[in-house]
Amino acid sequence: MKLTESAQQYHEKMFPGYKSTFLDTDPEFIERFDNFAFxxxxxxxxxxxxxxxxxxxxxxxxxxxxxxFKAILPAALNFGVTPVEVKEIVYQSAAYLGIGRVFPFFHAVNEILTARGIKLPLEGQATTTMESRLEAGIQAQVDIFGESMRDFWKSGPEVSRHINHWLAANCFGDYYTRKGLDYKQREMITFCFLLAQGGCESQLTSHAAANMRLGNEKPFLIEVISQCLPFIGYPRSLNALRCVNEATAKSE
Structure with a gap:
């Protein structure tokens, strides 16, 4: 097995002093994966x-x-991602993935942060109350997507209008208004949630457009897709690239 010097250095930077057991059991795979990913x-x-x-x-x-995720989180902390940023990523993911899929990640984050001597809970980041969340969420939608979203929360058939209300008050009013991450970072992680779970191409195209509107332009989104490809594979990466291209075409 031959790992490049660059791959070895990057792996050591991610996981100082750690030697994977896969080096012994799956050396051919590790040679190709680590040289590719790292x-x-x-x-x-x-x-x-x-x-x-x-x-x-x-x-x-x-x-x-x-x-x-459990393996990468310590590396992310080593590279300067803060505990608050980690928590904000997990919190916001609940709006896009649902608590059924996010629940195990809460335990993983809490265990890893606690093991590193970080006292929980962290400092609060909420900026809204139950009374102010709708208005603030509407404004967040407008800031991110444009003025056309001003009245979206009360649009649609009466039987399903409450979901658009929840989107403004809960998804945006509860999460996007929090401190810890700015709008550009929040739209980037939403883009990542959507591209990784698949089957959300319509929403992914809309959020690609929102990213570009905020300044996360097409080359940036392609770099994000590229860096995530080893972790999610080619099909969903290529789907995401197509959505970025569609969003770009619609804006021209």
Whole structure:
């Protein structure tokens, strides 16, 4: 087995002093995966390490990669992702993945943070109350998607209008209004949740457009997809690329 010097250095930076048992049991696979993921991929483009790690944590939530999430989280913390940012990623994922899929990740994060001597709960990040969340959520939708979202919360057939209300008050009013991450970061992680779980191409195209509207432009989104590809595979990465291209075409 031959790992490149770059792959070895990056792996050591992620996991100082750690030797994977797969080096003994699956050396041929590790040679190709590590050289690809930790040399070829990480040296493609100019995405900073914190952003890369936030994107990877988000796609691992999206694809339900709990064991890899547990492995990557300490590396993300080593690369400067803060405990608050980790918590905000997990909290916001509940709106896009549902608590049934997110629940195990709460335990994983709490266990890893506690083991590193970080006292829980962390400082609160909420900026809204149950009374103010709807108005604030509506404004967040407008800030991110444009003025056309001003009255979206009360649109649609009466039988399902409450869901648009919840989208404004809960998804945006409860989560997007929190401190810890800004709108650009929140839209990036939403993009990652959607691309990783699959079957959400319509929403993924809309959020690709929202990312670009906020300044996360097409080359940036392609770099995010590229850095996440080893963790989610080619089909969903190619689907995401198609959605980015569709969003770009619609904006031209």
């Amino acid at each position: 040399d070829e991929v990480v040296n493609q483009g100019k995405l900073d390490e914190r952003t890369r790690m936030m994107a990877i944590l988000s796609v691992l939530l999206g694809c339900q990669g709990i064991e890899e």
